[in-house]
Amino acid sequence: MGSSSQNQDALIVASKVTKSFRDRNVLHGIELSIHQGQVVTLIGPNGAGKTTLVRILLGLLTADSGSVTHREGLRIGYMPQRVSIEHTLPITVRRFLQLANPVKPIEIDETLQKLNIVQLQHQQLVGISGGELQRVLLARALLRNPHLLVLDEPAQGVDLGGQAELYQLIGNIRSERGCGILMISHDLHLVMAATDEVVCLNHHVCCHGKPEQVSNDPAFLDLFGANVSPSLAVYTHSHNHEHDLTGDVKESGLD
Amino acid sequence: MIDSFAQLLSADFFLLALLAGLSLSLVAGPLGSFIVWRRMSYFGDTLAHSALLGIAIGLITDSSPQLSIIISCLLLAALLTVLDRKPSISTDTLLGILAHSTLAIGVVVLALTDSIRVNLEAYLFGALLTINTTDLVWVLGVVVLVGFTLHRFWNDLLSTTVHAEIARIEGVNVDRLNLILILLIALTIAVSMKIVGVLLITSLLIIPPAAARRLADTPERMALLASLIGAASILIGLIGAFYLDAPVGPTIVVCATLVFLVIFFAPVGQKD
Numbered sequence: 001m002g003s004s005s006q007n008q009d010a011l012i013v014a015s016k017v018t019k020s021f022r023d024r025n026v027l028h029g030i031e032l033s034i035h036q037g038q039v040v041t042l043i044g045p046n047g048a049g050k051t052t053l054v055r056i057l058l059g060l061l062t063a064d065s066g067s068v069t070h071r072e073g074l075r076i077g078y079m080p081q082r083v084s085i086e087h088t089l090p091i092t093v094r095r096f097l098q099l100a101n102p103v104k105p106i107e108i109d110e111t112l113q114k115l116n117i118v119q120l121q122h123q124q125l126v127g128i129s130g131g132e133l134q135r136v137l138l139a140r141a142l143l144r145n146p147h148l149l150v151l152d153e154p155a156q157g158v159d160l161g162g163q164a165e166l167y168q169l170i171g172n173i174r175s176e177r178g179c180g181i182l183m184i185s186h187d188l189h190l191v192m193a194a195t196d197e198v199v200c201l202n203h204h205v206c207c208h209g210k211p212e213q214v215s216n217d218p219a220f221l222d223l224f225g226a227n228v229s230p231s232l233a234v235y236t237h238s239h240n241h242e243h244d245l246t247g248d249v250k251e252s253g254l255d
Numbered sequence: 256m257i258d259s260f261a262q263l264l265s266a267d268f269f270l271l272a273l274l275a276g277l278s279l280s281l282v283a284g285p286l287g288s289f290i291v292w293r294r295m296s297y298f299g300d301t302l303a304h305s306a307l308l309g310i311a312i313g314l315i316t317d318s319s320p321q322l323s324i325i326i327s328c329l330l331l332a333a334l335l336t337v338l339d340r341k342p343s344i345s346t347d348t349l350l351g352i353l354a355h356s357t358l359a360i361g362v363v364v365l366a367l368t369d370s371i372r373v374n375l376e377a378y379l380f381g382a383l384l385t386i387n388t389t390d391l392v393w394v395l396g397v398v399v400l401v402g403f404t405l406h407r408f409w410n411d412l413l414s415t416t417v418h419a420e421i422a423r424i425e426g427v428n429v430d431r432l433n434l435i436l437i438l439l440i441a442l443t444i445a446v447s448m449k450i451v452g453v454l455l456i457t458s459l460l461i462i463p464p465a466a467a468r469r470l471a472d473t474p475e476r477m478a479l480l481a482s483l484i485g486a487a488s489i490l491i492g493l494i495g496a497f498y499l500d501a502p503v504g505p506t507i508v509v510c511a512t513l514v515f516l517v518i519f520f521a522p523v524g525q526k527d
Contacts, residue, residue: 058424059423060420060423060424076424077424078420078421078424080418080420080421083418085417086292086293086294086416086417088291088292088464088465088468089292089416089417089474090468090471090472090473090474090476090477091417091473091474092472092473095473095474096417099410099413099414099417099422100425101410101411101414101425101426101427124472125417137421140421144425
């Protein structure tokens with residue numbers, strides 16, 4: 001996506017990324033770039049390769065082919081999906097945040113306040129609720145003062161009321177810090193409004209664009225069903241192919 | 256003969272044993288905590304069992320027993336790291352195979368070398384009271400090295416233990432730290448052979464931290480408490496073994512287990 005001149009100031013650029021596990025082709029021909037101040041949301045069905053793509057972008061996993069380029073000196077804050085804390089490890093929220101290196105105490109206080117979790121700081125990490133843990137993880141990611149914030153299903157385990165609040169918070173972070181944000185999300189209706197670019201992934205990039213474009217895209221409707229569309233009505237797709245039941249692209253299309 | 260407590264406390268063999276045991280518990284607390292947090296106790300067992308093979312090889316080649324144990328532990332640690340990357344067999348099974356095959360080979364090799372008279376029991380269950388100054392120097396050297404390394408990498412090791420991927424994104428060299436931790440465990444096990452023996456070494460590493468868990472609210476406090484519980488077990492175990500005329504290594508482990516049980520079933524305390 002985007003011309004090479006646009007990509008020069010990109011935080012991160014993926015080009016022709018392909019990955020397979022054993023015989024299973026998980027990702028192929030992925031093109032993606034994220035710019036400063038841009039919120040990019042990755043959507044797609046379960047098993048579409050979203051987390052795999054994120055892990056490749058982060059450098060936690062190596063692509064079989066293609067390239068991932070980080071802007072020089074890029075600092076990433078990462079909030080992983082489903083963190084389970086070892087029960088035998090006693091650690092308070094504050095001590096956990098201190099592990100984000102290097103960090104000043106004053107920054108921890110500020111971040112705790114911003115995310116409204118000051119009252120949690122002396123509690124044990126294993127004792128807090130799922131929603132609280134998500135905020136603590138977000139705090140840890142923010143303490144890095146990241147150029148790029150990567151969030152893998154940030155609202156997981158958060159109750160419905162908390163979800164809207166969390167996305168509001170993420171929106172605020174972008175406007176205050178001007179960092180780029182890449183997130184994976186299932187909460188289509190909540191995410192769309194706060195997103196600049198939606199990338200619809202199903203082993204390849206099915207479609208991408210502004211939310212209002214993508215949500216009308218036939219490929220998007222194929223993936224998520226037409227019934228989600230009215231509630232979204234913000235994303236317009238522009239597809240030139242169809243998927244079969246396994247998610248593979250049908251050969252018959254005008255590819 | 257020793258017939259008073261004061262005489263026992265001033266006897267050379269007792270002081271050497273006590274000094275070796277107490278200095279070892281200094282690093283066994285934090286190191287054992289990492290083993291508990293990372294669920295590596297079976298890994299520790301495997302390293303310990305392989306130490307017997309190291310002893311056998313050391314005796315055959317007539318080289319320093321400490322050195323041959325250290326080398327065999329390090330080799331096994333390296334082998335495990337390499338094999339663990341192959342997903343064809345589960346780590347659990349792999350550890351089980353290596354733990355018992357190296358122990359068995361060690362016993363067989365020791366039995367076959369009939370020119371050398373070996374007290375197998377001393378290696379399996381420890382012989383703390385036969386510790387000499389050379390042994391003590393090895394223990395002190397390893398304690399200083401392990402202690403220094405743990406202190407130097409403490410935050411990064413902790414970060415890696417809590418969440419390896421977050422640590423990696425934050426620029427921590429996770430692979431290097433994992434290797435360092437394995438080497439530290441191998442070194443510590445190698446020099447603690449004489450204290451509790453190959454079959455019981457891991458218990459000295461994991462029981463004190465497990466006991467400390469309930470009383471601690473930070474990782475540092477858990478490590479420190481584990482060291483204190485380990486030191487107390489060694490002191491009480493040594494004296495107890497003398498009065499009961501029981502083997503020292505097992506008595507120390509029994510003491511540690513009693514402390515664990517008392518803390519575990521104590522009605523009051525912090526909730527966890």
